[in-house]
Amino acid sequence: MRDVLDLGELHAEVTRKAIKHVHLSVLPPAGKVRVAAPQSMELDTLRLFVISKLAWIRSQQRKLQNQERETPREFLNKESHYLWGKRYLLEISFADAAPAVSLTPRKLQLQVRPGSAPARCEEVLDAWYRQQVRDVVPALLAKWEPLLGVKAARVFVQRMKTKWGSCTPESGYIRLNTDLAKKPPECLEYIVVHELVHLLEPTHNERFASIMAMYLPQWQHLRRQLNSLPVRHEDWSY
Template identity: 40%
Template sequence: MPKEGKSLYSAKLLINDIPVTVKSKRIKNMYLRVRAPSGDVEVSAPKQCSLNEIESWLFERHDWLIKQRERIAMQPVQPELQFVSGEEHKFWGKVYTLDIALKKRGASVSLNDNKLQLVSLPHYDAVQRKQVLDRWYRDQITREVEALLGIWQPRMGVYSSGFGIRAMKTRWGTCNIGSKKIWLNLELVKKPVECLEYVVVHELTHLFERYHNARFYALMDEFLPDWRERKKLTNQFI
């Protein structure tokens, strides 16, 4: 990390819709950072660099920037959730207030208007309450994926051998071309359902084309013409 030199001026740039703050400093090299959890991009540049030079330097690192922002979007924004009443939790892109009820048996979760009601056993700590909620999330996303595959597999004329849900740190989904099995990130249950649909179609498209090449994107355009907006939504910090 460079020493935090005093900023001589600062400017804003847009690199393919990604807002970037440029800070001109008395330094030798350009430095780039993506801040968590906001995904804000900041570049520190030597004072003799023009905005044009900075812009083309950023465009060369565009793919890296996208990857970093995707990685940050996947990290839970509030790692310190306590699983207590009043806390906000997400489900299909909406924010719900957690409402904890204590009962001797029958831990469960249900939705009630804007409330996510979690029945916890009296001795459960945050970790155990999280397990109850994750189990429910897993059931919900499983049901949704089954429905989506029911629509998309016949529509695309391609069939997976099955799917699994798991917590993944760096990807929304993967597809094992050999076994034709699809894996989806449990975190998708917190995003709007259009995001899950986008990832399902993306992974199914891999059954036609292994690589992210022109043929792959042409197929995506055909199946899901608004996939780019959905991808953006998936990686948004909401």
């Protein structure tokens, strides 16, 4: 069952979960507010919490509404696609063989079976992007887990509409957005460190910021860089 906090012009959807801490999210494209709360927390307590975060919520909503978005991908030859921040031109070929993706210095070559629809091209390319992230993550974990003194139980790479990454401290699970493969490599590293730090501090409080600053001094610059880049065009239905 979901509750809704009515704060005048602002409405926050509340979902009860088996968690210890409150998680506040501002979702694209228009800045819908969602609160994940412990099952036992009173609604009035949540109301005060959201009110205390109103300035942050408004700031996040402005960023989302102003953020540049990619045009819809049509999967046509010479369409622009990106890997690790570098632009490639799409080149589609057809063969009666397993789908494949390869790179040249300027082209992203996508091979699919004859008659494949754009949705199938997107599916193949998404799987390839997911694997690019999976291939890089082990080295980042090997670097950062010992430095931070933490260990992720599992890392999932998946398509995510509303976040670049997430962490569930109770389980030790970390999730990373497939689209990070399209951004500069330092953006993925920032998100990996960000989520690992949540194993030490679940919230975005002063302790979280101080740990980030200690281990990744440029983290705020990287956050601004990532959030200034165009995000995937989505059909934002809830």
